[in-house]
Amino acid sequence: MSEDLFGPLFVPDGIREAVGGRAWLQAMLDAEAALAIAEARAGLIPAGDAEAIAECCDADRFDPEEIGHEGRAAGNPVPALVKALTEAVPGDAARHVHKGATSQDITDTAAMLVARRALDLILAEVDGVASACARLADAHRETIMAGRTLLQQALPTTFGLKAAGWLVAVLEARRRLLTVRESGLAAQLGGAAGTLASLGPPGIRVLQEFARELDLAEPVVPWHTARLRVAELGSVLALASGVTHKLALDVVLLAQTEVAEAAEPSEGGRGGSSTLPHKRNPVGSVLAAACAHRVPSLAETLQAAMAQEHERAAGAWHAEWETLSDALALTGGAAAAMREVMEGLEVRPDRMRENLDATGGLLLAENVTTIAAEKLGRLEAHELVEAASRRTFANESTLREELLAEPALREHLTPEEIDAALDPEHYLGSAGAFVDRALDLYGKEVPA
């Protein structure tokens, strides 16, 4: 309710417009136009009247704020819009406006159209994130860094694999967004009680033409109080924003002053400070995280709102409209911010290596044990390396020094062999193969 200030801060203008009051009005008018056209095709009203109605279905002729105010008496905006549209349509055609439809037919269909338009914009941002992640995965296939569990350094990994993990997660979200966009959006047309009674025998025909005209799925039965469609939209948006949240969190953590392995792009002074040049606030990730924080609760509202009474709900339906708009906008905001972040991400391989080396080779202890075990037996190898590890930590030395100073080990392993065992490049397992698998998936799922 303070979107005139905070809206532009979090959400790109294009996405805001796609879910704004004007876009909703236009979508409702598109539904009214399609209804008239469908009824003309079914022989219920003259084709010329349908054309006359369709011509007036232009949101610029109506005022969202005014329609909203007037909508209060009916509990939804459609009666006020229908009244205004009827007044706008010339001649006899006016009496065919909204024929046979109920307010919810128009609002639900409009919600689907609004969702589709917003999903297209969201998908464009998500594609951008995927593309940037793919580029990072490819470019940093060999960039070694510390893998971190519970925020503790654990084993070496590559930044390529981290980016590949991001990429696959984004592709998974993308697939759900595409699926819901392609098959999850349906027209709504049932009339006052879901029977299409006032359309008479051609009712089903009108429904078919209505859905076809709008390129929406034709529902098997009216879904006025069967809200899986709307709740699923919310869920998929929560999944997509959840993925961007993970990416944002990783970037914020990598950008920490003490870690400094990555930094957000800083064009235009973004996130910067003239007095604190070391400080590069990860503003894009922060904005993405802020958006993503809010979406699961909105999805929850939509899921909880599935309990709707009989043929029209007394409140739960009405709770969907702004909730869905917000979920679409914020998912778009999160994706857009992360696209910018990933496209301009500054990666610092040197610092990654420094941080990895800062633990004195301890992350390789497991590998040294494995190699030493071939010569000394598992048990002795384990004990020797464990003791050396403890000394490394206690003496603030390196594992290499402690291993070289251990006679029992030196008997069986040359310094070269020890160096090889301590080389993180030799202990990356399937990291490279995983990167390849991710890029392969990307190539298959996202046409160049």
Next chain:
Amino acid sequence: MSEDLFGPLFVPDGIREAVGGRAWLQAMLDAEAALAIAEARAGLIPAGDAEAIAECCDADRFDPEEIGHEGRAAGNPVPALVKALTEAVPGDAARHVHKGATSQDITDTAAMLVARRALDLILAEVDGVASACARLADAHRETIMAGRTLLQQALPTTFGLKAAGWLVAVLEARRRLLTVRESGLAAQLGGAAGTLASLGPPGIRVLQEFARELDLAEPVVPWHTARLRVAELGSVLALASGVTHKLALDVVLLAQTEVAEAAEPSEGGRGGSSTLPHKRNPVGSVLAAACAHRVPSLAETLQAAMAQEHERAAGAWHAEWETLSDALALTGGAAAAMREVMEGLEVRPDRMRENLDATGGLLLAENVTTIAAEKLGRLEAHELVEAASRRTFANESTLREELLAEPALREHLTPEEIDAALDPEHYLGSAGAFVDRALDLYGKEVPA
């Protein structure tokens, strides 16, 4: 994000404005003005400069949308606003704008001011609901109706007691709203890292004057990442909207065509239909329910956002602003709609009695058993009445007929005694006393 259409449908204009972008800007400017004044009082800047700054702190001079757009680079609106304010302040005073403060000092303080202004409007609506419920409880102290458990008629009660239950619930919510308004809102001033470093020794003094100037509580320490205050606001709003939700649900259920014991006011054709004069859509309750549906999830977002990093959060803080605005607006919307509903509620005692009688006196069976037991013993009384009850249901007769036709009972009870036992007025227990207790509480808590 579609509030230009749906905002006016759900939320009264006054409340929308109180949490809108302009109100937020004014609250931020109020914080900047108070900061300058506090610093002048602490001797840090000249009093004249403080006055010069304060004079420019007028939201009409700035554009929310523009500040929002520019705020994107910093991740919050304050730097853009400070820049614009600094440009607006004439002469040397300009360099004292925002002195020693961090963006979050201004935003958090503004959030408290916005909340206070909105809470005042919400409380006015809540008072209206309480007053209307008190009037209903008083007027219908003796109006008998069926009490319903799991939506099944169970025992007689009074509409007065139902309204008294609403009243007490509303008073409980009111008390929480008052408490959070009186003691839950605090000024925020800590500077970049919460130490007030750049203000030097007078730091605490400035904080004190700042809080005093704004009539906000003075926090013990800065609360940049200790967010109980904000989360608690959300919780209290969820509690208040939850209470209105219960009221709305009861009205919707009472207004059902088949129940018809109450109807919403219908001035101005609201909720009505010319072709279906029996149909009086409970539009106010529906709007209230729609608003109330959404608040718990918003409160949840604020609670989950309490996990904030170190001295300033990377996203969780930013997620609060619109969430809080929405929670305030929707609670206000719910309360306002229920105030209108309760003030104009049409109560139908005749229909209440009809519905109660429709079960043929079965709701009084328990009472008949108790009275008969005094003469026949508990066991026999129970068996006789149970059998009569079953016959009543099976024969679609009344319990009275079946009891009178039962010789074993007629031996001990006269028709007059049976009638007395079947009179719901004699089986209302402490309903009247409960109503009196509720009205008494109302009298104590809400000054006339």
Next chain:
Amino acid sequence: MSEDLFGPLFVPDGIREAVGGRAWLQAMLDAEAALAIAEARAGLIPAGDAEAIAECCDADRFDPEEIGHEGRAAGNPVPALVKALTEAVPGDAARHVHKGATSQDITDTAAMLVARRALDLILAEVDGVASACARLADAHRETIMAGRTLLQQALPTTFGLKAAGWLVAVLEARRRLLTVRESGLAAQLGGAAGTLASLGPPGIRVLQEFARELDLAEPVVPWHTARLRVAELGSVLALASGVTHKLALDVVLLAQTEVAEAAEPSEGGRGGSSTLPHKRNPVGSVLAAACAHRVPSLAETLQAAMAQEHERAAGAWHAEWETLSDALALTGGAAAAMREVMEGLEVRPDRMRENLDATGGLLLAENVTTIAAEKLGRLEAHELVEAASRRTFANESTLREELLAEPALREHLTPEEIDAALDPEHYLGSAGAFVDRALDLYGKEVPA
């Protein structure tokens, strides 16, 4: 945390067991066994050792409560289980237990196995609900009742269409459950940092065999902190329980004393009361609603937990385990309760017709207008019928009486024509066709 009392009240024993501690232990042991087998196939350990390990992977050998207590030191149950399993495995094979895996590999894989077993049970209940709804839709294709919007009678519809709406909603949920069961469940194997480092070159081979052995999807990369899979499970469960919630709500509303159009089955005294024979508490629907109330918030926890740090999360991952178990159990509980309700639902066509007639034919006013308009013109017809409707309501008469008493109408319409226009059977629009479409879908999607 009080499931020893409330668990059996809400959730069938089979489903509780499928997500209980023992089932989790068995699933973790299944993962350990499959890991050993996969490593044997990849030539990393002797086949005999794998067999020896697999033989010990029996949950009955271990104590959930004890593993849980010991798991506290590591923050997850796997190290304690691996220790106990290693002690149980005889001879040299013991040192190959858990080789190359990290705790999360085992827990995540186990979560997928637990989910699969629970989904199978949930789907069986959902199939039962669908089958019962299909039967109701078919049997009541012609059973006329009032359609209700905002809980006000609006237009005639059929109980068949209502059941068809339930059926299609259930089928939609079923489809999501099937999809997530078939393709949403994947094995997890990445080792300490997701590189499979300690398995060396055969790492990917082991992953493939591991997934194959468990009949789980093979992930492109490890998904230790890419949690869409788990969150999606939660979302789909919320959608499924949301559908049961709608059904439960409708039954509760139909079962109201004043509506009485349906009643839950009452075998074994369920929901009944000997003294109040009219009272048939809709206990099954109440239990289903209670379960369904809780699932969206659990799904929300899983969605919000998608923000996981680097290669292993510090808390968000750990929040998933019980949340997922609860979401599975409660969805199962909701579906099981609604299956029982729908299988035994007592439908009362006579009462449906009575309730419809109680508004004196007003629900047909729209149809009379349409038919009269053919003779009198739209405007005059509208005015005449509207006036008659108002008189019907005011006089507590019937619309038929008022129409017959209207000379201007009688000029153009015979009593027979008026009766036909007032017959709800003639104003059901496409209700029958919609029922057929729903049953057709059911036939296609659910093999007999």
Next chain:
Amino acid sequence: MSEDLFGPLFVPDGIREAVGGRAWLQAMLDAEAALAIAEARAGLIPAGDAEAIAECCDADRFDPEEIGHEGRAAGNPVPALVKALTEAVPGDAARHVHKGATSQDITDTAAMLVARRALDLILAEVDGVASACARLADAHRETIMAGRTLLQQALPTTFGLKAAGWLVAVLEARRRLLTVRESGLAAQLGGAAGTLASLGPPGIRVLQEFARELDLAEPVVPWHTARLRVAELGSVLALASGVTHKLALDVVLLAQTEVAEAAEPSEGGRGGSSTLPHKRNPVGSVLAAACAHRVPSLAETLQAAMAQEHERAAGAWHAEWETLSDALALTGGAAAAMREVMEGLEVRPDRMRENLDATGGLLLAENVTTIAAEKLGRLEAHELVEAASRRTFANESTLREELLAEPALREHLTPEEIDAALDPEHYLGSAGAFVDRALDLYGKEVPA
């Protein structure tokens, strides 16, 4: 539903027991006993019968699992428990069991008793957290470290102030827990429809004695469907767990390998690894975070469940029981884990200073500017220091070196003055004063 495995991992046994099935049974039996005693005091039943009933009210005589199974028929456990209790009570006293009460009277009252017992245990843990934070704040009043905003080093602060911030947050949560424990818990007694009809005139007297006997607040009217009490409990638990979540997050971040300013206690090998001695997993904080992640959603379920129908809800009430139990248990789990963490927290002042110095003094640039401005004027000082800062970052030198190499500055400032300006101890503002204020509050609110 998998608490036999995961329960002991997350929640101390004492707290688990306090909210377990047996504890619920005992609380329900306590309510039944208190009811009999109250009725005896009001003269409704013989004192001896009340004593006989009270003597049988021992949970060890009944089986939670069995009561749960039998409870399914009624939709709540009370009828089965009353049946078993009635069978257990000898002689005539048996017929006075549960006299005049409805199932919800017993369940709601029990919920309050369970909550009180759990709150006592939670408060003990919270007190422990507060005490540990107070000790840390006091001990580290002068321990300098980097303040971090958006996880970027910003300005110096003290670990004492960080701990003071934790302390005040914990005290705020403690106050809410105390308030709800002292005044938020009320007895429930209304009988079947909230009128206490079957108790006759002494109804209110029985209610008073019932509340007094249980030391619970006496409600003004029955609150069967006015659920603010229960929802508020959830809210307060969410606030308390939110505070622990913030503490846990800070510890996890401080414990990062690259930050290493604090470490969790590691007695008993907790969180440790023999091969990776640098690795000290912050297991306690991880467990706390895991618990805290889940509570807001549970609170949301309770808030959303406030919409309850008429005199008894059809599902929303039933959704409260386990949700409340879980919220209590998890808040207790979070608090207990953080108590252990804070009591044994290993703080590393040397590392804090190292990390602060790692940015070469840049965090003090603001202070240098302020001091230089007194001699050079604000503008020139700003430009000089900004340029030096940029060179520091670019050259990887220190700000001291760059400032000393700047002739224009050296003209006005001696090396000693520059050193003083760069000394973080001189730029801590009110940090110490804030610590004192926090400790002062602690002294006042928590009796030694």
